[in-house]
Amino acid sequence: MEFKLSARQPFIFASVVRSHGWVQMEPFYLKEESGTLFYALRLDSGRLLETCMHEAEGGVSVETFLPQPDKDLSAYEQEDLGRKVRWMLELDQDLGAFYQLAEEEPKLLKMIQRVQGRVLRCPTFFEDVVKTILTTNTLWAATKRMNKNLVEQFGEALDGKGQVLQTWVPMTGRRAFPTPERLAQSDEATLRQQTRLGYRAPYILELARSVASLELDLEALKNSGLPTTELRKRLLAIKGVGGYAAANLLMILGRYDFIPVDSWACKMVSHEWYDQPVDKDQVEAAFEHWGQWKGQAYWFWDWKE
DNA sequence: GGTAGACCTGGACGC
């Protein structure tokens, strides 16, 4: 099955895909040569399928592989699939107001030329939160390893017609991201030692259990309409989510009022303006005048080499 | 409200 989704213009598929590191984290898979993005997706109905996304005129083309090809997607499942892809690629995002401001800033001209500003998102906010916690206090290689372990140990396999799937997707053993329910059944010792999450294990477990028990509705935060400061408070209430992680998650939700300040941000700001070590407050101050767009200005800034 | 120390992993380095 193949269909096309239109995007609010301007739009460049590759700019969304390469907006940050999520594309390197399973179940995303990028075929570099063609720029084709794969994602092993779970629909709300529980059905698993492989999706293949690539640039198309005016938007994106989506192909699907069904492990059970004899059973077509229902109308509801097709609608769900389209909605999820629109969310993941921010197809409806309007950055016109920011682009107008950015035109006055030479350090953001490349961003405008490349039509950057959208960020790649996971279909569920639960997955975005888990992955963000995995980025904290560790190196990128370790983040990817922890995520890979989670998917391999707890993600459901798209086995179906395995051989057919393997000729279509350039990698084997495709699995969807673990559901909160599946992770909630695990225990801290397993997550610590086998999944190698270390001290993050109780955070991920608590998060999964509170989502699985419906005590916490993370998906409701996607289009909540809450003020950004209130949204930030809700995110900071999650164990393992501090200032950096909350700002990162706010950007994923389309709120750019805060900067995800990490050690890299301090290095970049130091190199750009100070030539001496800077702290979090100085990073914030450097972008303060961008107001509600400061996260975007920071993220897509054309830093000195 | 601010600060210090613990948390945990894996890579780099010296021996």
Added chain:
DNA sequence: GCGTCCAGGTCTACC
């Protein structure tokens, strides 16, 4: 091969 040091955010206890 082994031991040590270090980087990376967040939490908690303490002042």
